[in-house]
Amino acid sequence: MRIVIVGGVAAGMSAASRARRLNPDVQVVVFERGGDISYGACGLPYVIGGDVPDFGHLIARTPERLRGQGIGVRLHHDVTGVDAAARTVTVLDRDSGRTLTEPYDRLLIATGVSAVRPDWARTELGGVHVLRDLPDGRAVAASLRGARRACIIGGGYIGLEMAEALRARGLSVVLLEKGPEVAGRMLDREYQQRVRAELERRGVEVRCGTTVEGLTGKAGRVTGVQTDHGLIRADLVIVAVGVKPNTALAQAAGARIGRTGAVAVNARQETSVEGISAAGDNTESTHRVTRRKVHLPLGLTANRMGRVAGVNMAGGDARFPGVVGTGIFKVFGLGAARTGLTQAEADGLGLRAVSVDVDSTDHAGYYPDAAPIHVRLTAERGSGRLLGAQLVGQPDSVKRVDVVAALLHKRASVQDLFELDLAYAPPFSSVWDVLLVAADRLGRELCS
Amino acid sequence: MRIVIVGGVAAGMSAASRARRLNPDVQVVVFERGGDISYGACGLPYVIGGDVPDFGHLIARTPERLRGQGIGVRLHHDVTGVDAAARTVTVLDRDSGRTLTEPYDRLLIATGVSAVRPDWARTELGGVHVLRDLPDGRAVAASLRGARRACIIGGGYIGLEMAEALRARGLSVVLLEKGPEVAGRMLDREYQQRVRAELERRGVEVRCGTTVEGLTGKAGRVTGVQTDHGLIRADLVIVAVGVKPNTALAQAAGARIGRTGAVAVNARQETSVEGISAAGDNTESTHRVTRRKVHLPLGLTANRMGRVAGVNMAGGDARFPGVVGTGIFKVFGLGAARTGLTQAEADGLGLRAVSVDVDSTDHAGYYPDAAPIHVRLTAERGSGRLLGAQLVGQPDSVKRVDVVAALLHKRASVQDLFELDLAYAPPFSSVWDVLLVAADRLGRELCS
Structure with missing residues (x-):
């Protein structure tokens, strides 16, 4: 039995560990597009803000340790195609440039989400960042050097946590939000206002109802954010306007995509295609309160989905219990x-x-x-x-x-x-x- | 409709407030043996330790405010007898020495618990205290002046909280426990040991498996605690070896006492005697996990029982849901x-x-x-x-x-x-x- 896992962060690595633990006879290979595996992406703002001394602290398990557990890890390997009938995947080894065809008995697609980049954010200007993975985090940290004015675009979890992080680094911070308040998808209005009040008390300039129209730059570096209410000077820009599930591979495999836009699965984390499972931020789940499908990409959910998928792929029987929509964040002195x-x-x-x-x-x-x-x-x-x-x-x-x-x-x-x-x-x-x-x-x- | 309540602390005052709130036509009279009502007895160690500046902070509602809510409060009034057939109580006004006969339609017995005083603790020596009510708290605070060596007898909630309080006041503290470990009724052995380790880390000398045989004194003040392992010098002694429910009045009324030793009630907080309810620390409850009767005198339970009794006495219908045996305490840096x-x-x-x-x-x-x-x-x-x-x-x-x-x-x-x-x-x-x-x-x- 050969299990192939695409994506080596939360869901992928949970699945790999769980499968091997349940059934030491299965062979598990993880293909990870990037150069890092098994890290806590939720911790990125705290490294950037200096609460955590360096990015290495976020790494839970190294490739060496995983190999010791019998889990093969191939970094810089991009899975570009699936042949569900033949049960093979096409893999681009980005270091060598070679393309491989790898067989699987069970395939897990744990490709996560990407940060949304509006047209105006597709720029070559230095100092403009999204914050999704470890390389993003390192890039933001590098951009801190010499930066004085930050502009954060988007008032969701990441925007809020980054406001605290960049203030901690001594930058002035302007937070722009298109909607009427910050934390718009998480809380009702009165509670959003309490969050904004805390931001403002800590010196963050919050501008809601503001639409970004473009970025300005000079000598290859960002110099400002053009909005419908004027120009905001900035030498560091964080674009945190949302995420979208990475479903291309699942779609290529013929797996059904749900109305949420994320990969549809049953309670065993199995997609509509025989032999192919999905888990993590790219996958939708069931809300136990509404009984509807939802796409809530969060850390515990991703790990739990991965675990369920791992058990099932290795021959066990586990069910994802659904979510109830729990979320939590800290911003300065407020939870x-x-x-x-x-x-x-x-x-x-x-x-x-x-x-x-x-x-x-x-x-x-x-x-x-x-x-x-x-x-x-x-x-x-x-x-x-x-x-x-x-x-x-x-x-x-x-x-x-x-x-x-x-x-x-x-x-x-x-x-x-x-x-x-x-x-x-x-x-x-x-x-x-x-x-x-x-x-x-x-x-x-x-x-x- | 006249509701008479015996005891004006947690359960009694909750009942009084709730009854008046539900039915403004009922007359509510509270007889309190002591001089204080409606205070948070759980806060006593924190006043003694200095975290809370004075005992007044523990008082939730004054007699004046309660009178404003239409609740009559008679302090220093000791209810000494009940005639359940005639629906009257005998009340000793301790200030005037007069004895009154007061009619009731509904009677609530919320007489709480008393601290257990072993024979050796029945002493006239100064510096020997139990800690149950506000006068006890004031007496301990008064004894702090000039005290240097404290001996606490009993390693339950109160003993543990007092160890912290007296260390905070700069006293040396020896904690004696008859059983093999502290927190014996709350936690399993390994967790008891963690509590003891924290006490010792903070300079409390803990002696388990030690039985007290008597107290020594000089010039009317305590000087030491005689144990089966020798004499411990002390100028302040806290006796915290347990509590017993005050059931004399309920028994005099003919109400059934449960096997736990506390007053037996149904889910409406009604005793076995028509027209008489009981609530608070003197009353037993049902454990939802074991479905057995238990006597767990704790603050939330007392307040909740009082509330249920108040609703029912005023003509409503409420049920006490039972307990699941939850408890919590802090000792120094440990919860x-x-x-x-x-x-x-x-x-x-x-x-x-x-x-x-x-x-x-x-x-x-x-x-x-x-x-x-x-x-x-x-x-x-x-x-x-x-x-x-x-x-x-x-x-x-x-x-x-x-x-x-x-x-x-x-x-x-x-x-x-x-x-x-x-x-x-x-x-x-x-x-x-x-x-x-x-x-x-x-x-x-x-x-x-």
């Missing part, structure tokens, strides 16, 4: 987290959703360093089913979003949340944890 | 939390329990200040049902015990925990949160 649906998302789906907002403290008000925490809890009128939660507060305090994620997983109700026996002592929470207070209020709101 | 059953508790109940231990970091290992976190996860062989979790780590990191508490509430399985879509970003957790790692290992252990 923001969400799970399930926002009110806006629920409205967009035509659900009869109702939300309450609670402003409390993350632990007993009288205990030192009690900090504000803001919670929005959302449920379905009629059924009383929990739909989602949003939390903004000190970073350590918002991980309690996981409690709601656990209940969403079990399709639990607001009443269930209110009944929980949560841990209380003054340094950890109020007697009634803010989640319980929110559930109490939401329960009454649902009855009114 | 410890538990929910459900420990392995030892499960063994004691004859369950086929199996546990795994995971040592990881509370967030991504490469992100600054990643600290060790230790998790024991316990489940039932055969069914795969989760039974409990124990966590020890940096204080902020152990509140994730609530995720397991949520799943225990829903009688979920190890597989459910492993499937959760938990929040991940490098400052908050590893890609696979330590709880997921534990669930993965435990799932495999259950299959083996």
Whole structure:
């Protein structure tokens, strides 16, 4: 049995390890287009900002160690075609320029996502970057030298985390967002505003409702960003306007692409083509709250998908359980987290959703360093089913979003949340944890 | 409708507020034996240790404010008898010495617990204290003046929190525990040892397996603690060897006392006597994991019981959902939390329990200040049902015990925990949160 894996980062390497672990008789070969494998891409902003001393810290497993586990790793190998009938892939060895034909019994397509580059960002100018993989991270780090003014385009996870990183490096930072607020896809409006307030408090200039029209440059270096509200001078530009799944190879193999634009799979991570699986950021999943297909490329999801694919390819039986839409980020002294649906998302789906907002403290008000925490809890009128939660507060305090994620997983109700026996002592929470207070209020709101 | 409440701290005041809120036509009178109401007793060690500037900070609601809500509060009023047939209580006004007979339609007995005082602790010597209520807290604070050597007897929540408080005040501290380890009722042995190691690291001298035989004194002040392993010099002694429910009044009323020793109630917090409810630390509850009656006097449980009682007495319908045995405490730089059953508790109940231990970091290992976190996860062989979790780590990191508490509430399985879509970003957790790692290992252990 020969398993071929295309892509050696989160999903690909999880699959490789899991397959070998389950069945030491399988042969596993990983083709990775780039020169790095098995790294934590989510950590890139923290190396750039200086919290993590160098990019090497993000690497979980080296090719040598993987070879020791019986996993063949071929770097700079670009899989360019699939013959699903013959069960072979065409591989370009970018170092030698040779093209190989490699057989497989099971193929995993774990090609991830690419950063979206609008037309104006397709430039040769130095100092203009996306941030997706390790080479991008190294390139940004190199561009820091001598840079003074950064312009970040896009107010999603990466834009927000990069705003903090570049401020930490002493740059002035302007953050441009086309939409009306930052964190637009993650949070409802009031919670977006809290994130923006924190950015501004830390000296980031935030301009929402601003469309980029082009870049200006001089002597091969970027000098500014032209917008519909004027020119912003910048010698470092981060383009963080979204990602798109890398589906070309799956499409070439004849695999079905879902309505989300990502590769469609069943719960075993199998595509519509016999013998071919997909996992990771290029692959869609099922949202347990809405039962719809979604494309939410996040680290845990990618690793879990890879693991499921690895088990199944090696002859086991595992199922991807779906997601509930959990996300979390830190920006300066603020943590923001969400799970399930926002009110806006629920409205967009035509659900009869109702939300309450609670402003409390993350632990007993009288205990030192009690900090504000803001919670929005959302449920379905009629059924009383929990739909989602949003939390903004000190970073350590918002991980309690996981409690709601656990209940969403079990399709639990607001009443269930209110009944929980949560841990209380003054340094950890109020007697009634803010989640319980929110559930109490939401329960009454649902009855009114 | 006249509701009489005996006891004005957590359960009693929650009941009073809730009853008035639900039904503004009811008359609510609270008789409190002491001079304080509505305070957070869990905060006492933090005032003594200096984290909280004074005891007033612990008071949530004053008698004046409660009167404004239409709740009559009578301080220094000791309810000494009940005539359940006549629906009256006998009340001693300790200020005037008069005895009153007060009618009720609904009576709530929320008399809490008392600290256990062994024979040797029944002393007139100055400097010997229990810590249960606000006067105890004030007395300990007064004894701090001039004190240099503290001896704490008992290694439970209060003993541990007081060890930290008294070290913070610059005293030398010896902690005596009769059993083989500290935190004996909360954690399994390995986790108890981690707690002891932290105490010792912070200069607390811990002596387990030590039985107290008596106290020594001079000129009316304590000078030492006589043990089976010799004399320990001390000018401040904290006796924290446990609590017992105050059931005398409930017994006098003819209410059934459960096998736990606390007052037995149904899910509406009603005792076996018509018209009489009980709530709070004096009352037993149902453990949702074992379906047995338990006596776990804790702050959230007391408040929740009071709330349920208040709703029902005022004509509504509420049910106490039971507990899952969640507890948490901080000692110096360490947090410890538990929910459900420990392995030892499960063994004691004859369950086929199996546990795994995971040592990881509370967030991504490469992100600054990643600290060790230790998790024991316990489940039932055969069914795969989760039974409990124990966590020890940096204080902020152990509140994730609530995720397991949520799943225990829903009688979920190890597989459910492993499937959760938990929040991940490098400052908050590893890609696979330590709880997921534990669930993965435990799932495999259950299959083996």
